[in-house]
Amino acid sequence: MSQIQTQDPGGKKGSKKKRAKKHSSEIDMTPMVDLMCLLITFFMLTTAFAKPKVMVITMPEKDKNQEVKDQPKISAERTLNILLSGDDEVFYYKGQAAPKKPMPVVAKSDFSKDGVRKLLLNWNRDLFTKITEYREKRLTGEIIVADTTFENTIKQMKMDDKKGPIVLIKADTNARYKDIVNIIDEMAICNIASYAIVDIGQVEVMMIESTKAGTPLTEYPVIKVK
Amino acid sequence: MPKIKPPVSTPRIDMTPMVDLFSLLLIFFVLTASFRPQEAAMIDSPASISEKQAPDFNLMTIFIDKEGKVFFNVDNGADSTTKFRQQILQKMAERYEMTFTPEEYDLFGRLSGFGLPLKDMKKWIHAENSEKREEFQVGMPFDSADNQLGYWILYSRIVNPRAEVAIKGDGDASYMVVKEIMDMLQDNKVNKFNLITNFVTEEVGLADLPPEK
Numbered sequence: 267m268s269q270i271q272t273q274d275p276g277g278k279k280g281s282k283k284k285r286a287k288k289h290s291s292e293i294d295m296t297p298m299v300d301l302m303c304l305l306i307t308f309f310m311l312t313t314a315f316a317k318p319k320v321m322v323i324t325m326p327e328k329d330k331n332q333e334v335k336d337q338p339k340i341s342a343e344r345t346l347n348i349l350l351s352g353d354d355e356v357f358y359y360k361g362q363a364a365p366k367k368p369m370p371v372v373a374k375s376d377f378s379k380d381g382v383r384k385l386l387l388n389w390n391r392d393l394f395t396k397i398t399e400y401r402e403k404r405l406t407g408e409i410i411v412a413d414t415t416f417e418n419t420i421k422q423m424k425m426d427d428k429k430g431p432i433v434l435i436k437a438d439t440n441a442r443y444k445d446i447v448n449i450i451d452e453m454a455i456c457n458i459a460s461y462a463i464v465d466i467g468q469v470e471v472m473m474i475e476s477t478k479a480g481t482p483l484t485e486y487p488v489i490k491v492k
Numbered sequence: 493m494p495k496i497k498p499p500v501s502t503p504r505i506d507m508t509p510m511v512d513l514f515s516l517l518l519i520f521f522v523l524t525a526s527f528r529p530q531e532a533a534m535i536d537s538p539a540s541i542s543e544k545q546a547p548d549f550n551l552m553t554i555f556i557d558k559e560g561k562v563f564f565n566v567d568n569g570a571d572s573t574t575k576f577r578q579q580i581l582q583k584m585a586e587r588y589e590m591t592f593t594p595e596e597y598d599l600f601g602r603l604s605g606f607g608l609p610l611k612d613m614k615k616w617i618h619a620e621n622s623e624k625r626e627e628f629q630v631g632m633p634f635d636s637a638d639n640q641l642g643y644w645i646l647y648s649r650i651v652n653p654r655a656e657v658a659i660k661g662d663g664d665a666s667y668m669v670v671k672e673i674m675d676m677l678q679d680n681k682v683n684k685f686n687l688i689t690n691f692v693t694e695e696v697g698l699a700d701l702p703p704e705k
Contacts, residue, residue, distance in 0.1 A: 294507075295507030295508060295510070295511050296507060298507075298511055299507055299510055299511055299514060302511065302514035302515065302517075302518055303514065305518055306514060306517050306518050306521060309518070309521035309522060309525055310521060312525065313521060313524065313525045317545050317546060317548075318537075318545075318546045318660075318688045318689075319540070319542050319543060319544060319545060319546065319688070319689055319690070319691045320542060320544050320545070320546045320658060320686035320687060320688050320689065321540045321542040321544070321686070321687045321689050322542075322544060322684065322685070322686055322687075323684075323685050323687060324683055324684045324685075325674070325678060325683050325684075325685070326683070327678075327681075327683050328675075328678045328679070350667070379700075383696075384702050387696075387700065387701055387702060388701070388702050391701060391704070394701065395698060395701070398697060398698050399698070402697075437667045437671075439666075439667075439668055441666075441667035441668075442663060442664055442665065442666065442667060443538065443556070443661040443662065443663060443664070443665040443666070443667055443669075443670050444538035444663030444664065445667065446667055446670070447538040447539075447540055447663070447687060447689060448538065448540075450540070450687075451539075451540040451541055451542075451689075451694075454540070454541055454542065455541060455694055455696050456696070
C-alpha cells in the first residue's frame with residue numbers, strides 16, 4: 267500500500283492525554299488502480315483489434331442451360347494453365363493440351379519470389395509496369411485522383427490489356443485451400459488482368475502425375491472411358 | 493543537548509496521475525472494443541495482400557477446419573432488434589419439423605457459430621458452458637443426402653437478403669471441400685465470395701521485374 271503506517275514516535279509511555287486521531291484527508295487510490303489494471307487487461311485481451319481482411323473473388327454465374335459453344339473463346343497462345351497439387355508445388359504449361367498436337371511442356375515451380383511470380387511478371391510486363399507507375403505517381407502526389415477514379419483507371423487498364431496472360435487455375439484433389447489463396451494472391455501481386463478458377467481435366471491430372479514421376483507425357487494420352 | 497530527530501514522514505506516492513492514465517486507457521479500450529467473436533473451431537487462415545476489410549454486419553461465415561469439418565455463423569444484422577438468427581432458426585425448424593421454445597430461440601439468437609446437425613441443436617443451446625458446447629460441434633452436414641448447410645444459407649438469404657458470404661478456411665483444408673461448398677453456394681446463386689485471410693505485405697515494384705530477354 268502506498269502509505270506505510272508508522273507508529274507515532276512522539277507518544278510517550280504512560281501519557282494519558284487522549285487526542286483525537288488525525289485522519290488523513292487523502293483517499294488511498296491503490297485499490298482503484300488495481301481495479302483499473304484488471305479492467306484494462308480484460309479489455310485488451312478480449313478486443314479484436316485487427317478486423318479480418320477479405321479477398322473477394324467473383325465467379326461466373328453457373329448456368330446449366332448454357333451451351334458449350336456459348337463459352338468465351340480464348341486464344342491458346344495467351345493461355346497459361348496453372349495446375350495445383352498440394353505440397354506447395356505449382357505446375358504450369360502454356361497453351362493447350364489437345365489431341366493430335368504436340369504436348370505442351372509442363373514445368374514445375376513454387377510460390378516463392380523466384381517461382382511462378384517471375385514467370386507471371388515477365389509475361390505481364392507491360393500491364394504491370396503501367397499499373398505500378400500509375401500507383402507510384404499517385405503515391406508521390408504527382409497526380410491526385412479520388413479512390414474510385416483510381417480503381418476504375420486500373421480496371422480500365424486491365425480491360426485494355428491485350429498482351430498479358432490469361433491464367434487458368436486448376437486444382438486437383440490433393441490441393442489445399444492455401445494453394446488456391448496463394449495463387450489468387452499471386453494474381454493480385456502481379457496485376458494479372460484475367461484469370462479464372464476452372465475444373466481440372468483428366469488429362470491434366472495425368473500431366474501432373476507424369477511430371478512428378480519425371481516422365482513427362484510426349485503424346486496426348488488415350489483416355490479410357492470406364 | 494536535545495537530540496535532533498529526523499522529521500518523520502510517511503513515504504507515499506501520489507497515485508492520482510496513475511489513476512488518470514489508467515482511466516484514459518480504460519476509456520479508450522472500452523470505446524474501441526469490438527469483442528472477438530467466439531469461434532467454432534481453431535482455424536489458421538492463409539495470408540494474402542488484400543487490404544479489404546470484412547463487413548461488420550450482414551455476413552454469414554462458413555468455417556472450414558483442417559479436417560474439413562464445416563461450421564456456420566450468421567449475424568443478427570446491424571440492428572440487434574431484427575433478430576435474424578431467430579427467424580432463420582424458425583425456418584430451419586419448420587423445414588425439419590422441430591419445435592423450439594421461445595427461450596431457446598432467444599438463446600440461439602445470442603450464440604455464435606455452430607457446426608452440428610439440427611437434431612443436436614437443442615442440446616447445443618442448453619449446454620452449460622462453451623466447453624460442453626464444443627463437444628457437439630461435429631461439423632455441419634452438407635452432402636447431397638442431407639444438405640443442412642445449404643438450407644442454412646438459403647434461409648439466411650431469405651431472411652436477410654443483404655447478407656454476404658464469407659469463407660474462412662484453414663490453409664490445410666482440402667480444396668475439394670472448399671470447392672464443394674463454393675459449388676453449392678453457386679447453386680444458391682451466390683457468386684461473390686469473401687475469403688477471409690490474414691494480412692501480409694508483399695512489396696513488389698518495378699525493380700522486381702526480371703530483366704527483359
